[in-house]
Amino acid sequence: MNPHSEPSKHTGDIHSTPSAANPAAENPSHTSRTPHAPKPSVPADPPSASATSGPTAAADPTDATETSSPPGPAEFSNTSIPSDPTVPLAPSNLTASTAPPPSHPSHSSASSDATKAPSPEAQVTLRGPAELADALPYLMGFYPDDSVVMVALNGERGRFGGRVRLGIPTDTAQWPDVADQLAECLISAGQERDARPAAIIVYLCQEPAAGESGKDVKDRLRPLAQRLRTACGALDVPVLEALCLSNGRFWSYCCPDFRCCPAEGTPMAMPGTSVMAAAAAYAGMQVRGSLKEMEARLAIRTGPRAAEQEKALDAAAGALVPRMLRGEAAVAVRRDTLDLAGAMIHRFRQDTPSGSNRARDACDDALITDAEAADLILGLQDRVTRDRAAEWMDGSAAAPALRLWRALARRCAGGYAEHAVAPLTLAGWVSWSTEDGPSARVALSRALAIDPDYTFAQLLHRAINEGLDPEPLRRCLREQHREAVSEAEPAAPAATKTPQPTKRPGPSRPAPAARPRGPRGGTGPGTRTTDGRGRRRAGRDGDRSRR
Structure with a gap:
């Protein structure tokens, strides 16, 4: 089973390229490097509603699932994400709206909001994997440690929609089934709300164990990242980016170019210094610490x-x-x-x-x-x-x-x-x-x-x-x-x-x-x-x- 998408080069802004089934795609090193990739195939009209999965579940919480336990239902949420970000798939910008969504949108209100063009004054442009990595806590409302998070991108503008989170299973034998279930959960939930994802972003978040480095975590979780890309590709939804966040650094599983994605990883932005942090502060959004801190x-x-x-x-x-x-x-x-x-x-x-x-x-x-x-x-x-x-x-x-x-x-x-x-x-x-x-x-x-x-x-x-x-x-x-x-x-x-x-x-x-x-x-x-x-x-x- 081969993924149906090939992420593009990370020089400058992010591009995405759907591909036909390609045996080489199973190896991330064979990723497409075209700087100006064509748009992925997306519906002609923007989706009328967006889903949000999270802490947190259609298969869900799975905030509820601890990483030391077998995976449980994945957390899925249909509410608007706190920052209501949008990500244009072409041109290659990542745009996030900082206008807070309605407190508790109903399905009907979510549908009407999704069809409106975001106000230019309410947008923040995110460029590249570094700002994507920094945006994760603001999308979730907390830092999802020991978690796999998948975020849907909807419509021509790549509006951030559904999010699904699950504790990373310690038993690697469970990874294939978990990957299939997470992809199915996120994509089917969007389809039920007429918002089939145009693309997906994957995050793997885990701190090093004793004797490990962040790079060791990245290498250990690589098979899970590839299984997730494969599962999404099998459902004709490309994975635009897959990131590993560990020990204050991030790595891309989709870009093998050491010039933009070095083997030692890229340091995360200092807290409160990124464009997303500034926008979140302006919008009154809160990050409640890490999932472990909340559970404690x-x-x-x-x-x-x-x-x-x-x-x-x-x-x-x-x-x-x-x-x-x-x-x-x-x-x-x-x-x-x-x-x-x-x-x-x-x-x-x-x-x-x-x-x-x-x-x-x-x-x-x-x-x-x-x-x-x-x-x-x-x-x-x-x-x-x-x-x-x-x-x-x-x-x-x-x-x-x-x-x-x-x-x-x-x-x-x-x-x-x-x-x-x-x-x-x-x-x-x-x-x-x-x-x-x-x-x-x-x-x-x-x-x-x-x-x-x-x-x-x-x-x-x-x-x-x-x-x-x-x-x-x-x-x-x-x-x-x-x-x-x-x-x-x-x-x-x-x-x-x-x-x-x-x-x-x-x-x-x-x-x-x-x-x-x-x-x-x-x-x-x-x-x-x-x-x-x-x-x-x-x-x-x-x-x-x-x-």
């Missing part, structure tokens, strides 16, 4: 503190799970859990930390005791409670709620790792609701890695990848809140404050944040009970909140 904010704690947290979870499971399995007692547990969550959100709001992400997370961890965290983690295993907690999604409650859900995910220590799915999903929901798609994908990907059948996480992840607007779900939750309040008012007409949760040792608790007054109904976590350490799973195994 959700990682479960280990060590002596984890052992203490696990003891608190054991105690909470013994006290709460039997009550969660009984009708009226289950309602009381929901009420207590929401009361406590409201109090914690108020506490987090009153104490906003500063500094690095690690320092802020450490401050958040100190704001909640092991017992409080355990009660919340167990209580959130109830589907109704979790759905009610999702109402803290916007306004002044959103930021402290997100911090709380992240802190709870980190506290699911030892045998309670599966209990992290609920707070991770809530963290993903609040991130998406506040227009932070990359963080939402990371959180939801981790949730689905723990429990692939968790329906709430599945639905949110799919909605993000398809570019849907979260506002309909926000409206639904607001209506749920109003109904719950109206149901609670006849039973407690004199109530003017949210009841305080039972007093526990630890930091003093300010008044709780406003929240829904009572549950809308539903059932508890199920009917399964176990003794001893097995009880810790009962809260999730009965219902597992998979609705």
Whole structure:
């Protein structure tokens, strides 16, 4: 199987040349070097919509997939990329629009935007592989370490469209299947939206292992790059460029000319100095660090503190799970859990930390005791409670709620790792609701890695990848809140404050944040009970909140 495209020489601007099946094309050294290559064959009219795949998945997250694990579904997103770049395939310029896209474009709005010519004032021209390499974090919203990323170029102007990301499999035997699936995912997703890619750019991002250099990484990943080029060529979509990013340098797999692409690689631009960085800063776009840094904010704690947290979870499971399995007692547990969550959100709001992400997370961890965290983690295993907690999604409650859900995910220590799915999903929901798609994908990907059948996480992840607007779900939750309040008012007409949760040792608790007054109904976590350490799973195994 031979690729149907041959990238051109990298002197000056980038050109692309489709080719017929060519046995020599299997070897990158046989790449076409024509400085003024003709245009690739593209549809006569620009596509009416663009897809974006990413953190992040049609096959997706695959932000969700860690590189140490077998590959999972590739992350695919249909939303506009942050910088909305366009890449003319001929003449050989790379043009990026810095006008931010609509916050959450619907399919119809994406279609109309894609047919408009970009405003000259809103464009940045990217020339050559160096600026393509520098643009990657701005296309994704983070630096996708240990990842393969494919970006679609749509229409005559080569508008950046769909993006798909997957953790690089450690098992090289998986590379052929992974390459075929990624190419099929990106191209078919574009076709479904009448935006079949005219070309594709491939990025392979991985830092050297112990004893390796960046060049060693480039050589080790070369077969994967070639498999990706072959897979795309088999579907009649040329790979315009394939880059390896490692150890602060980049290499091109498509240009064998050492004069423009030296064997030792080309240094990446200093952060904040490139044309794309300047355009992104002007447009208010953010890069949230690396994927590993984002995942670290959700990682479960280990060590002596984890052992203490696990003891608190054991105690909470013994006290709460039997009550969660009984009708009226289950309602009381929901009420207590929401009361406590409201109090914690108020506490987090009153104490906003500063500094690095690690320092802020450490401050958040100190704001909640092991017992409080355990009660919340167990209580959130109830589907109704979790759905009610999702109402803290916007306004002044959103930021402290997100911090709380992240802190709870980190506290699911030892045998309670599966209990992290609920707070991770809530963290993903609040991130998406506040227009932070990359963080939402990371959180939801981790949730689905723990429990692939968790329906709430599945639905949110799919909605993000398809570019849907979260506002309909926000409206639904607001209506749920109003109904719950109206149901609670006849039973407690004199109530003017949210009841305080039972007093526990630890930091003093300010008044709780406003929240829904009572549950809308539903059932508890199920009917399964176990003794001893097995009880810790009962809260999730009965219902597992998979609705």
